[in-house]
Amino acid sequence: AQSVAQPEDQVNVAEGNPLTVKCTYSVSGNPYLFWYVQYPNRGLQFLLKYITGDNLVKGSYGFEAEFNKSQTSFHLKKPSALVSDSALYFCAVRDGPGTYKYIFGTGTRLKVLA
Amino acid sequence: DGGITQSPKYLFRKEGQNVTLSCEQNLNHDAMYWYRQDPGQGLRLIYYSQIVNDFQKGDIAEGYSVSREKKESFPLTVTSAQKNPTAFYLCASSTTGTQGNYGYTFGSGTRLTVV
Numbered sequence: 001a002q003s004v005a006q007p008e009d010q011v012n013v014a015e016g017n018p019l020t021v022k023c024t025y026s027v028s029g030n031p032y033l034f035w036y037v038q039y040p041n042r043g044l045q046f047l048l049k050y051i052t053g054d055n056l057v058k059g060s061y062g063f064e065a066e067f068n069k070s071q072t073s074f075h076l077k078k079p080s081a082l083v084s085d086s087a088l089y090f091c092a093v094r095d096g097p098g099t100y101k102y103i104f105g106t107g108t109r110l111k112v113l114a
Numbered sequence: 115d116g117g118i119t120q121s122p123k124y125l126f127r128k129e130g131q132n133v134t135l136s137c138e139q140n141l142n143h144d145a146m147y148w149y150r151q152d153p154g155q156g157l158r159l160i161y162y163s164q165i166v167n168d169f170q171k172g173d174i175a176e177g178y179s180v181s182r183e184k185k186e187s188f189p190l191t192v193t194s195a196q197k198n199p200t201a202f203y204l205c206a207s208s209t210t211g212t213q214g215n216y217g218y219t220f221g222s223g224t225r226l227t228v229v
Contacts, residue, residue, distance in 0.1 A: 009154065032215065032217075034217045036217075036220075041123075041202075041223065041225065042222055042223065043118075043120075043204055043206075043220035043221050043222045043223050044204070044206075044218075044220040045220070046217060046219075049217060051215055090156065090157070092217065092218075100145060100208050100209065100210050101145075101147075101162065102217065102218060104149075104156050104157040105156060106154065106155060106156035107156050
């Protein structure tokens, strides 16, 4: 069965420091991986995705993610965190080959401290 | 602009009452989804629909019902059988072509509270 895990409930980082939000997955076939961000009382917004190609994917708001097949990970990164990056982040993986349905991690709350 | 509209933004339900949450999209997406979000539990799938007049149960369908009479609309009814309905409800849609390359588009959510 397909699964996705976000091992950290919360990540705290100082403004200006690099940030990493972790995601690992287990799928059969090629993984289609997404990161979404959620601000309070709002829906999820697309940040970036990996379907195929370069392992380093660049997305919105200066975020990037690195696909690592051997470690089955897709960690979200940003070189310099902003207070406005504080939000809830979700990793998602396609729920099996040939499907358009996704399963979501439990979310990681990022808190950037001024 | 294309997107998904959920209404109302806030909804209050009395004990024993059925309430319906609206979800409308103008993205021409075939598939639509309803998720429930509780703190620390991420998103849990309630129902999804791949095509008009067809829908499937997700992981937590008990106490909920849906209909898909039009491609654009996928309303969710929270029935009195749902004993703990207080949560944030998210509607999403996606294409069914290209095997899921584009992920989901989400609405802005409805916060349901039992009073």
